[in-house]
Amino acid sequence: MKRRTQQTLLGYTFMLPIFLFYSVFLIIPLGFSLILSFSEWGGFDLSLIRFVGWRNYEDLFSPWSDFLNPILWNTFYYAFGTVFLSFIAALTVAYLVTKLRFQAFWRTMYFLPTVTTVVAIGNVWAYLYHPHGGMINGLLNALGMPTIRFLANPDTALPAIVVVGAWAGIGAAVLILTAGVKAIPETYYEAAMIEGASEWRLFFNITLPLLKPSILFVLITGLIGGLQSFTLIMVMTGDGGPGNATNVAALEMYNQAFRFGNWGLASSMAYTLFIVVFIITAIQLLVFRRGGVESY
């Protein structure tokens, strides 16, 4: 009996920093920003918070709002675009790299952007795209093609950033997919090869089906990350320009709060995006329960 009380006391003592942290940085902020999302507030003085009901949310979803189109559209474009591109690249790498010598070295190279700050990635790529002295336009010109102002042209700006986001995300996807590829027993391939199966059939009939849990995991977690991502766009374009061409939901939230001082509206954007992300996370959990791969 005495030991139980002692353990309880010790347990709560050990957990105390965590309790304090989540109270101050999670529970109070969640409540505070939920209240803000139903209010109008310019920051600073708490007594100036004015309750406005659902008006912020109505503004977001009104037909003339920028938030649905192009901002939320861009958000999905960016998330699906980066996930799709980096998945295709990572699958190719993960499948081929297991056949090579010095695997670990090759994989390390794909990993470099993962340990690099977004400020470096964004600036380096913005300069690669630059019309004066950038490598990509230098290459285009050398091939006799005209200069493209990738980040200044509304038609090319978002796709150009999607390429960078995908490039930066390859490493993490390679890691998970390689683990999946390696887990497939070699005997499956040997048996198929004795039957005379081609390289393509090995890939499509053995690797791909057996890799399904890893693939789903990469796609869904990548999608969740992509929907929230905005720092790369901020570093490369500043404010999501030209116009709203590269503006995404989390960046618009940031700008509304910290540039224009519309803290209430910004909070309603945060909650809207949170609900979108939450639904996808819930789907992920559901899919993985059903697939019996809870260990991921």
Added chain:
Amino acid sequence: MKQKTPWLAYAIIAIGVITMVFPFLDMVFTAFKGPAELMSVRYRLFPDEFRFSNFQQAVRSLNMGLLFMNSMIVSFSVTGLVLLTSTLGGYALTKLEFPGRDVIFRFILATMMFPAFLFLIPNFYIMVNFPFVNIDGGLAATRWALILPFSVSGFGVFLMRQFIMGIPNALLDAARIDGASEFRIFGQIVVPMTLPALATLAIFTFIGQWNEFIWSLLIYTVNNRLATLPVGIQMLQSHLDPTLTQALVSAGLTISVVPVFVVFVFLQKYYVRGLALSGLKE
């Protein structure tokens, strides 16, 4: 079954590796370039001469001494605090019996589902105004503003809990019978046994914090003495014409990125394990 050398696979992987490494090479070489080369329409990878003075100028105009110190202090403090809180939490959640333990663990798991952007607005307000008396700038007057919001990591607690679960209870009970106090058991038996997991968590946390940008940027807007490396370099980039500053920005980035690459290449085993467990990079 021995196959012939897969040349096509080597070629594809090599092209991919060039794509991954080239931007960093371009960054390093741009750091040595002069204004004429940066204005030129023609692209060359190599600078016409290696201007080491660019690095000196970057260090001076970026005030890199301050940036470096801020980044170091913040990254080390956050890493230390995360290791401490995660080990304490992980231990309590596996080896100590107390009411509500499982509910608390599920709650910590659930916190990892909340996206970071949701907390930017309220946490910024709290940080700048805490402790809500007349202190100018609140906690944002000190480096605590950059450290405290990262001092507990749900992932860290999860990682340490998984690892400490593997320590046999019999070992701890034996120590209790020998009369060791609970604190001694924690400090002299549990902590030494968790070193591999602590290494993973430490490297993962340190690199993540070294690269952290958005929160540091917000705090910088209220107190520019708290600029970290990513923030300081980004500020130089956004205020001036890129053809004038690209060499300095690249020099600054080279100084801040290369140490991480070195750490990563030597300790990647631990880092990759952390990433594989987190399953998702922010």
